[in-house]
Amino acid sequence: MRRPTARRTCLPVLVTVCCLSVVSCGNTPAPHASTHSAAPSSGTPAGPRGPGPGSRPDARIPGLGPATQAAIAAGTRQVLVVTGDPSTSPSHASASLYGREDTVGWRRVAGPWQARNAVRGWTRDHRAGDLRTPSGVFGIRDAGGLLPDPGTRLPYDRSEEFREPGTGFYGESLEGTFDYVLAIDYNRRPGTSPLDKSRPLGEEKGGGLWIHVDHEGPTKGCVALPRSRMRQLLRLLRPEHRPVVVMGPRAELLR
Template structure:
């Protein structure tokens, strides 16, 4: 090979090697001599959105706001309509505020007052009061089934007569839990003190279902009443949230 050709080939190879070395370490190919070095890094992953606490389904902002911050047990009793006397009850608990409420029972069938629900209960209106109320005191005709609530047993819990559908009321008060509507918490459910006055009614209880509508109370199957009594804990400040779906959704 002529020396002039060899010289030309060596020059071409040297130039290519210089270009290759100059381009190492760049992400976009050959870098111009004297250009600033740019470091390209993958974008950090976006932070996960904070997990919101679980809320009780179908409760609106006003009802949620009425739940005491210190309560960790809530029995939610929901009627389909304002004039309906059939309802569904479910117990919820919250052990960790960051996670919120979770159901701890299946839905239970329930009855409420003959004429449905009201947000201004009056004596004899045959409606159940809408709202959030404490559950602090229990009692019944039968022995204490193992509740942590104060339990008053006595003959005063004997139910007599028939209901609106002609059903016997016997056994309806075998187990009761007083709803803290127009009553003084911390006393037997048989106490008739009415802080709002007699005209605003009272004596609203959770009690054993007798197969028909009530005069103002909420009734549950007997086995469910026993389960509820054994589950509620005064240290958890239990409440009942009760009303028709539309009212509770506000």
């Protein structure tokens, strides 16, 4: 695959994830130069503010147990919760975005949305090529894609290197899968393009995990959302709220 030089534009403003691709999810191309300063990180622990219709305020995010909730940094105000149910399907999940207000606690501000994860389900010990999505709490602070910035306040890297012409596990086209992506801060350097290939924990631990556009099939390790939901999510996230993704099977998140 030819790897053109891409430009990273930064606007003010959660296996190997993903995918079945030569571009992401464990097979990212050469990193881009970045104007961001970043320290190596293996995974960093989150929300928009404001109540969502039909949801109630709470000191704890619904569906998260005390141990999971405690893993979310105190300064986090946005949390994307991706919940899998292996008893139903190893690669289908549900995603909701929660925001925290000082006076009322946590509220759901978007979702639930249909989501997908890796073809072999979830793992607490992700390895390169295991076709599982890592569970845990991870920062989501860097975005990009093949298409122009849809209006996110996160740093956004538009590049032709996000083009993916391949096919998925069901023979489905992967075209457009990386039109919009969010890098999951698992074994990567936060503050760099999603295309960055740095692996602070080593290549054997995988990397290149993204939240990206659903291609109607399971991923290699990423999380996938419908196209309209990806655009919505990108517009809702605020870097000053230190957004994170909390993801894994339902029983594990309830701990």
